[in-house]
Amino acid sequence: MEIGELLGSGRSADVYAIDGDRVLRRYRFAIDVTREAAVMAYVADHGFPVPDVYPGEGGSTDLVMRRLSGPTMLRALIDGEIAPEEVGRVLARLLQRLHAIPAQDSRDPRDRVLHLDLHPDNVMLTPRGPVVIDWCNTQEGPPGLDCAMSALIIAQVAADEASESAEVARAVLVALLGELGAAMDFGDGLEQAKERRGANPTLSAREVGVLDAAVGLIRTARIAS
């Protein structure tokens, strides 16, 4: 398999073009993508927007998937192509659609497939609509945890007073929480989300340092809405 140009790099993987139709997502550390690919295929079967995956192609740390066109929702937000309120609503609707799908393995009927990293840089705005990428954290569990995780990731930017994006992130957060409505009842999801974020080795000390303030911001925004 010939690998072409580097299309994008995240904190954990690099994404290369293979040809006009397919990309290769390669982890920078040893991690088996079998389960991630299986979950993507499962949610796709339930009509959830993810890139088609081509299992078995590439090595065990490689995921071959359909090449998407369009910017990530974060890029579109920075470029002024989408309003922060719309970003919040799109995220909330994607979370709700995902959580309507039954879990595959869990015996708890309340559990669902969770993404656990659903933020604006993991949504690509394609001509077919928003498509969710980067399923490396996926697992089954209570939907409130997934909603809390998305809110927390955005609130970390909103709570960082030195960030130029804090104000925009606040508008995204308020719209996300408003659109989530009842799903905003995270249970103990917010505490769990904070623990998980705190243990994420790809986070900077600065990002970990604003976690408490981010949780406070979510609690305040929930009371206000």
Ligand SMILES: Nc1ncnc2c1ncn2[C@@H]1O[C@H](COP(=O)(O)OP(=O)(O)OP(=O)(O)O)[C@@H](O)[C@H]1O
């Ligand atoms: N199917 C695809 N088609 C085209 N470009 C893609 C595709 N999947 C990913 N990309 C590009 O690669 C970038 C990185 O992808 P991805 O979010 O999966 O990597 P990551 O390392 O897990 O990111 P993170 O920093 O969130 O951990 C995306 O922002 C996007 O620009």
Ligand SMILES: [Mg+2]
């Ligand atoms: Mg990503």
